[in-house]
Amino acid sequence: MGVALLMIFLISIPFYATDYWITLLVQILIFTVYASGWNLFSGLTGYTNFGLAWFIGVSGYASSLLIADYQWHWLFAWPIGALFISIISIGVGVILLRIKGVYFAISMVALTEGTRELFGTEYLEPLTHGGKGVPFVAGISLATLYWSVLLLAFLTILICYKITSSKFGLRLIAIREDEQAAETLGIHTTRAKIIAFVLSAFLTGLAGAIHFTYQNYIDPSFGFTIHLTLTPIVMTLFGGVGTVFGPAIGATLFTFIHEILWAELTLLYMAIFGGILILLILFFPQGVLGWMKEKGILPKIRKI
Amino acid sequence: MGKVTLRLENMGNFIETLIRGLMLGSVYALVGMGLTLVWGVVGIVNIAHGEFVMLGAYFAFWSFSLLHLNPLLSVVLAIPVFFFSGTVIHKRVTERLTKAPELSALILTFGMSILIWNLAQFFWTNTYRSVPYLTGNFPFFGLVFAKSKTLSFFLALSITAALFVFLKYSKMGKGIRATSQNPEVALVCGINTMKMRAVTFGMGIALAGAAGAIVSLQWVIFPQMGASYVSKAFAIVVLGGLGNIQGALAGGLIIGVLESLVTQYWSAKMAQIIPSVTLLLILLFRPTGLFKR
DSSP states (O other), X not given: OHHHHHHHHHHHGGGTSOHHHHHHHHHHHHHHXXXXXXXXXXXXXXXXXXXXXXXHHHHHHHHHHHHXXXXXXXXXXXXXXXXXXXXXXXXXXXXXXXXXXXXXXHHHHHHHHHHHHHHHXXXXXXHHOGGGOEEOOOOOOHHHHHHHHHHHHHHHHHHHHHHHTSHHHHHHHHHHHOHHHHHHTTOOHHHHHHHHHHHHHHHHHHHHXXXXXXXXXXXXXXXXXXXXXXXXXXXXXXXOTTOSSHHHHHHHHHHHHXXXXXXXXXXXXHHHHHHHHHHHHHHOTTHHHHHHHHTTSSOSOOOO | OHHHHHHHHXXXXXXXXXHHHXXXXXXXXXXXXXXXXIIIIIOOOXXXXXXXXXXXXXXHHHHHHTTOOOHHHHXXXXXXXXXXXXXXXXXHTGGGGXXXXXXXXXXHHHXXXXXXXXXXXXXXXXXXXXXXXXXXXXEETTEEEEHHHHHHHXXXXXXXXXXXXXXXXXXXXXXXXXXXHOHHHHHHTTOOHHHHHHHHHHHHHHHHXXXXXXXXXXXXXXXXXXXXXXXXXXXXXXXXXXXXXHHHHHHHHHHHHHHHHHHHHTOHHHHTTHHHHHXXXXXXXXXXXXXXX
């Protein structure tokens, strides 16, 4: 009931809100998908993905190029971009998910950095326009964009909810707690990890495609920027790792904090962000939802 | 006859590129050895490692431009200053993470890196700076080398030698190696492992700071420069095998030579991809590193 009322309210927003508020909500929703997508894989399996920007950038590039160079309609370009990154992620997942722990995190950073450099070289210039970037106009109204991303965010949270309360979700959590033990219990850990990885790639990739349509521009340093990896992680940590609504709560709070900090302290904004990350890990590792569970505001167990 | 001289010139060019690569690699090795030391002994993957290289470079820059200090002196001074800062950071912040999962440390040092380079950007702006101390080239058996790079090479090698001697023969060095091999047994044998970890963290930071001061002699410095060093350092650590100091030295030289060769014979842009590609290939095909311990 509450969810239905919230949805009706969110759907009706473009009819009376100003463009400023719609833009802000678009940002919140896009980052909700990024954070939930990161959480879906990393929060559940414990494999820290430091290459979220790679999902976002590759999919953003694919869809932007389809719109800019091949005059595709955005409605078709977005899912193709997301499918493209999902298919590549299958290959990458099969190869990289053999690597454990910290090494996996670093190899994802290396993959992102390598792809960023590669997209800027003269060899890929005929395809990616090199370092000049790709400016384009998709001809989509702000309201339509808002509704699309709202639908995506809703579906993402729904998928996360379904997964965490399913046997598949439990398998992923078993991998996080003890991968060897999970394997001994007969869980096909590699397959579970790859499925979660690819699903995460698809959802964040779709959001990435929408993100760059909304920005009307993509270039290597912009599409693969470390912020696109960092910000969703901070949001998830703040809301609560491994929870369903944590990433959405984190995304909402942080977008508002961003708005205030950006306006007041443009130059120090990133430094404050880094400081918050340190303090979160040291003093608040369980996040908002974890804290509420500890205090007994939320129930500690959930029916599956 | 013409062909032969041409070939000799090519050969000279090749050797020059190779030696330039070794000079470059010696500095990378310093950064990589610091990272591998901290990772192997303290168990913390310091993503902010490159930021200490940047701070070291600014340390040399400011002591040169404000205090007119000889950059060679600031390389020497950087070691105790960064060592002390490193131990303080470890006691205040990272020591709390020894029991926490490895990934907490990863995210925390990630935050530290963002914090440091953004503060540097805020206070020192994005201006590219350099230390105009030793400029110009000198001929050597028909080859030409930059004076500053040659000096850097010898500085980096001396620091590396000092590190090896310290770890091998000093009492504390033995304690550090024991802590790295088996912390529990080391503790039982009466080694203060907590102190060893703090000292090692300080040494890692000191190596990064000294490398930064050396870097300022030959390249431009700016707040975001740490990122390229840390990605090279990760490739070096993985090449050499985790916690393997000699391996890191060899890895640093390999990365330096590769970068120099690719820049000379292919393109400077492709040289930027080397650390990422090396890292991915090694992790996939030889995850324990190139060398057996």
